[in-house]
Amino acid sequence: MQKPTTKTLIIIAFVAIYLIWGSTYLLNKISVTELPPLFLAAVRFSIASVLIFGIAKSLKYSLKITKKQLLNSTLVGFLFLVYGNGVFVWALKYVDSGFGALLASTQPLFVLLLMRLMDNKKMKPKSLIGVALGVVGMYLLVSQQELVTNEETLLGIFMIFTCVLGWSFASVFVAKADVPKNYLVSTGYQMAIASILLAITSLSLGEEWSSPSTWSPKVQLAMLALITFGSIGAFTAFNYLLKQVSTEKVSTSAYVNPIVAMILGWYVLDETLSTQSIVAAAVLLTGVYFITSRKRDIPK
Secondary structure: OOOHHHHHHHHHHHHHHHHHHHHHHHHHHHHHOOOOHHHHHHHHHHHHHHHHHHHHHHOOOOOOOOHHHHHHHHHHHHHHHHHHHHHHHHHOOOOOHHHHHHHHOOHHHHHHHHHHHHOOOOOOHHHHHHHHHHHHHHHHHHOOHHHHOOHHHHHHHHHHHHHHHHHHHHHHHHOOOOOOOOHHHHHHHHHHHHHHHHHHHHHHOOOOOOOHHHOOHHHHHHHHHHHHHHHHHHHHHHHHHHHHOOHHHHOOHHHHHHHHHHHHHHHHHOOOOOHHHHHHHHHHHHHHHHHHOOOOOOOO
16 A cells, blocks of 8 residues: 555645646746746746755755766756756747647657657557647647748747757656755756756846846746746656656646646736637647556555
């Protein structure tokens, strides 16, 4: 029998990556309307890393890290947060937040394919059905006439797909990589490293930096939510789940996030929901059933 505390933690962690991350598309969209994307991400992750290290220290967790763990943390920090998040936020300048979340819902497909390539892991019949549905959903999503005629939107779509690929590779890699065992400490190092890389890139590209006191109240609130809930809460939960359950199950958050993002984008930002996007969402979400319905042992 599995310990109830572990079950509870896994459930809470899934709720965090499903619902909280779904809201971060809206929060990033609000923030990027006023702030440069890489500067935004650098501020978010630098503050979050300091808070996470403070929490870890107060709980008396060791902050020691080996050279190998530092190198691995640098790689996954870059793929998750510098490219996977920083570039993704930049791409939101050209696509709606709900649509961007739908594009990100292709992540489980990339994870399955990468696991096949990297681990030589055979796909189960239900996984293959899930992949097929995902491909159909992707086609329905990106083939909309109003999108294919807009070059900036196409650029945003392409860059988001490269972000999803990088995030998927990091998800498969970190599940077995030598990183700090404590999830808070591991998350803290990834964010600290990413914030430095993001700050250097932001300055080198000439992004304009500004004081939080000059930001509008809505951006200040959005950034506060991104730091506390999106970074500290959800990303720590994500790192925890990658060590507790299968990578493809963790990646299914990408199927649920779009529903949350689309509803919030429609309700808060008056973003348009096309019929084809809704159909594509339904097809993609159906794929999650075939990927997650396989019986699999959960660690005790």
